[in-house]
Amino acid sequence: MRIDCKHVWQHISAYIDGDVDGALRAEIDKHLETCEICSAVLDSTRNVVVLVADDRVFELPAGFSSRLHARLDQELALGEPS
Amino acid sequence: MMTLSNPVTEAELIRRILAGEKQLFHALIRPCERAIYFLLFSLLRNEAEAEDASQEAVIKVYRNLHLFRGDSQFRTWVLSIARNEGLGRLRKTETRREDSLDALTDGEAGDFTPAILTSWREIPTETLERQELADMLREAIEGLPEIYRNIVLLRDIEEMDIRETASVLGISEGAVKVRLHRARALLQRHLAPKLKGFAPKGRKLFGWMR
Numbered sequence: 001m002r003i004d005c006k007h008v009w010q011h012i013s014a015y016i017d018g019d020v021d022g023a024l025r026a027e028i029d030k031h032l033e034t035c036e037i038c039s040a041v042l043d044s045t046r047n048v049v050v051l052v053a054d055d056r057v058f059e060l061p062a063g064f065s066s067r068l069h070a071r072l073d074q075e076l077a078l079g080e081p082s
Numbered sequence: 083m084m085t086l087s088n089p090v091t092e093a094e095l096i097r098r099i100l101a102g103e104k105q106l107f108h109a110l111i112r113p114c115e116r117a118i119y120f121l122l123f124s125l126l127r128n129e130a131e132a133e134d135a136s137q138e139a140v141i142k143v144y145r146n147l148h149l150f151r152g153d154s155q156f157r158t159w160v161l162s163i164a165r166n167e168g169l170g171r172l173r174k175t176e177t178r179r180e181d182s183l184d185a186l187t188d189g190e191a192g193d194f195t196p197a198i199l200t201s202w203r204e205i206p207t208e209t210l211e212r213q214e215l216a217d218m219l220r221e222a223i224e225g226l227p228e229i230y231r232n233i234v235l236l237r238d239i240e241e242m243d244i245r246e247t248a249s250v251l252g253i254s255e256g257a258v259k260v261r262l263h264r265a266r267a268l269l270q271r272h273l274a275p276k277l278k279g280f281a282p283k284g285r286k287l288f289g290w291m292r
Contacts, residue, residue: 013263040199
């Protein structure tokens with residue numbers, strides 16, 4: 001029995017993570033071969049996941065690290081971790 | 083993105099710090115800095131407060147280092163401390179906003195239908211050189227409800243596995259998967275229509291170059 005589009009959408013996140021079992025993966029693959037909508041939904045979701053993971057999206061505030069380590073130096077000067 | 087932690091080196095660093103080489107703590111905490119800050123930013127949604135909370139959390143890690151047992155990853159332990167620091171601060175500020183911590187639960191109904199498209203032209207990561215694209219992505223993530231925002235942050239941005247994400251947030255692995263799925267669906271639905279404009283133009287570019 002062929003699975004429908006909604007069924008595919010439910011598993012898109014797991015599919016992207018390689019977290020679906022072999023039988024389900026085969027069914028989804030078969031569906032994707034002939035369904036341009038699900039293919040586009042999958043490709044766009046995967047594209048969004050890749051883009052948001054890029055370091056350029058979230059950057060630490062300028063000077064964050066140096067301020068953190070300066071603060072740490074004050075703490076380290078106080079004494080042993082107890 | 084965080085480099086993969088090396089447990090052998092980590093354990094060795096911790097041992098030496100506790101034995102008195104305190105300066106090594108800088109090196110120990112450095113790989114966790116980014117994740118600490120963005121986890122706290124995701125909770126507190128304010129740069130200055132997230133930075134202050136990050137510093138407090140790192141100092142708590144240092145002071146409690148002798149309590150780390152090595153039965154979880156160091157980074158997981160550190161991020162749990164950071165999250166507690168953030169939650170403590172949220173509790174102090176009484177009525178915060180509509181998006182309070184228990185405003186949304188996994189049972190809550192919602193529409194997680196993706197944006198329907200008939201084709202997708204891949205947007206390469208180099209396109210992120212355009213600030214407006216990076217801004218659009220950041221705003222989309224910041225606009226997610228908290229329970230989805232922190233999942234995206236840990237799982238997709240800091241690249242933690244399901245187990246580690248579950249452990250930092252104190253939820254089950256199943257809940258991580260459900261929330262991650264919903265978060266990605268919300269992002270796709272919100273972003274896909276807007277992102278189309280960033281797709282490479284193909285032939286037109288050639289015409290433009292001439």
